[in-house]
Amino acid sequence: MPSVFSDLSPYPIVQAPMAGGASCPELAAAVCDAGGLGFLAAGYKTPEAMYQEIKRLRGLTERPFGVNVFMPQPSLADAGALEVYREQLAGESSWYETPLGDTDGSLDDAYEAKLAILLDDPVPVVSFTFGCPSRAALEAFAKTGTLTVVTVTSPAEAQAAQWAGADGVCVQGIEAGGHQSTHHDDPQADGTSSGVGLLTLIAQVSEAVQLPIVAAGGLMRGCQIAGALAAGADAAQLGTAFLVAPESGANALHKRAMTDPLFPRTELTRAFSGRPARGLVNRFVREHGRYAPAAYPQVHYMTAGLRKAAATAGDPQGMALWAGQGHRLARQLPAGELIEVLVAELESARESLVTGARS
Template sequence: MSSVLNGLWRVPVVQAPMAGGASCPGLAAAVAEAGGLGFLAGGYKTADGLYQELKQVRALTGRPFGVNLFLPQGRCPHEDGGATAPPRPFGASPPVAPAALDLYRQQIAGEATWYDTPLGDPEDSGRDDGYDAKVAILLDEPVPVVSFTFGCPEPKVLESFARVGTRTVVTVTSAAEAVAAEHAGADALCVQGIEAGGHQGSHRDDPQIPPGARGSGLLALLTCVREAVRLPLIAAGGIMRGGQIAAVLAAGAEAAQLGTAFLACPESGAHPLHKRALTDPVFTHTELTRAFSGRPARSLVNRFLREHGPYAPAAYPEVHHMTSGLRKAAAAAGDPQGMALWAGQGHRLARDLPAGRLVHVLNAELRSAGSAPTQRGMP
C-alpha cells in the first residue's frame, strides 16, 4: 500500500523522541542502521545544540531519521491580568496565574534545601523552546521527517516543510486532535495512548482535569482515530514487544513508536539510575503527574512524585524550569527518589540490549506473532 511514510523504515519500529538526553545521536543512528526510524528530540535543546546533533547523526548513518519539536506554550499573565504572550499555536494550553507557581515554589522549597541547590527561575528560560530557530534550521538542513508534540503547527509551517521534502507528523491523544491535525495539513499522525511514558502529547492541558483523568488506552484510541481520519498512523504507548506491534498494525497503524523499550539500551543517553529503575522492584508502578514539569507525564512513582504531585499546577514549562536543578542534583547525588523517571506502563519489560539488536528482536517477535495462528493449525 502506498503511503507518505514509505521509505522511512524497513522494520515498522520508530524510536520515540525522548527529550532530556535519552534520544541522543548514537541511539537514533543505531535504530536507523537496523532498519527502524530513529529520532532526535529537539525539546529543551538550543537551536545550535540541535544543529550539532543533526551533524552527528548524519556522520553515523545515511539512513532516514527524524526530529521532534515541542510547540510553544503560553506565558503566565501579569498579576494585573495583562497578556504577555504572542498568539499561541493551535491547541496551546491556557496560561497559569503566578500565584499558583508561587505556591508550588513553597511546596518544593524543602527539596532545594535537601539537595543544596536553588530552585530554577521560570522566567529565565522562555516559553517557546527556541521553536522558530529550530524550524529555520530544519528548513535549511531538511531531514526526512519532523514530528510535533503539545499541539499542531500552523498550516504555513507544515507547508514550508512540504516544500523542502520533509514529511510532518503530529502527535495526537484524541480523535478531535487528529481531525484538527488533518485539516491543518499534517502528513501523518502519531497516536499516543495513555500508557505512554513521559509527557502526554495533548494539545491542551486543562488545569481543571487531574493528570490521568482524561485519555484513552492505545488500541481503543487507535481505532477511534483510524475511523476519524485518512492519514497514516504511528501507534505509541506502552509497546515493548513485537506481539504488541502486530496488534497495532492490525488495528490500522503503519508502525509502532517505542520509547521506554529503548531507554535501557547502552546507546541511550538516559541516566544509569533511570535505566536501572525500570526493572528495580522498588518502583512498582507508574502514574501521570505534573510534579516535574507542569504537564501530565508518566513516571515511575517515587518520593518526589508522591509528595508533590497532588500540588503541582498546570504550568508548563514553568514547573519544568523550576525543578530542573533539583532533578539534576538528585541524579548527581545518586538519588532516584528525586529524579523524573519517565517510563511507560510496560517498563518492567525493558531489555538491556543494543539498540540495533533490539530492533531485530522486535522484528522477529512481530513476524512470529503474525504467523502464530497458522503455526497453531488455524486457518
C-alpha cells in the same frame, strides 16, 4: 509504513524522541542502521545544539531519521499557584542544597529558530509535540520534501492535524511514558488520570482521519506491535524499550530504575514539569504530585536544578524517571539487537494470527 512513509525504514518500528538526553545521535543511528526509524529530540535544546546533533547523526548513519520539535505553549500558569508550589518544594531545595529555578523562561522552546534550521537544511521527518503547526508551516516542510507527523491524543486532534496538512499522526495512548502530548492542557482539569488506551485510540483515529498512524504507548514486545498494526496502525513507536539500551543517553540511574523492584508502577504526574507526564512513582512524585499546578514549562524550570542535583547525588527518588506502563518488560539489549528481537517477535505473532485464521 505505507505510502509516503514506506521508504523510511524496512521495519515498522520507530524509536521515540525522548527529550532530556536519551534520544542521542548514537541511539538514533543504531536504530536506523538496524532497519527502524531513529529520532532526535529537539525539546529543551538550543537551536545550535539541535543542529550539532543532526550533524553528528548524519555522520553516523546514511539512513533516514527524524527530529521532534515542541510546539510553543500558551501562558496558563497562575502566579499564586506557582508561589505555593515553590513553598511546597522548599524542603527539597534545602535537602539537595540547590535553589529552585526561575520560572520566567521561554514558552516557545525556540520554536521558530528550530523550524528555520530544519527548513534551511531539511531532514527526512519532523514530528511535533504539544500541538499542531500552522498549515503554512507544514506546507513549507512539504516543499522541502520533509515528511511531517503530529502527535495526537484524540480523534479531534488528529482531525486538526489532517486539516493542517500533516503527512501522518503519532497516536499516543494513555500508557505512554513521558509527557502526554495533548494539544491543550486544561488547567481546570486534573489531567493525571483521564485518557484513552492505545488500541481504542487507534481505532477511533482510524475512523476519524485518512492519514498513516504511528502508534505509541507502552509497547515493549513484538506481539504488542502486531496488535497495534492489526488495530489500524502503520508503525509502532517505542520509547521506554530503547531507553535502557547502551546507546541511550539516559542517566544510568534512570536505566536501572526501569526494572528495579523499588519502582513497580508508573503514574501520570505534574510534579516535575506542570504538565501530565508518566513516570515511575518515587518519593518526589508521592510527596509533591498532588500539589503541582498546571503550569508548563514553568514548573519544569522550577524543578530543573533539583532533578540535576538528585542525579548528581545518585538519588533516583528525586529524579523524573519517565517510563511507560510496560517498563518492567525492558530488555537491556543494544538497540540493533533489540530491533532484531522485536522483528522476530512481530513475525511470529503475525504467523500465529495467520495460522489461527486458517484453523
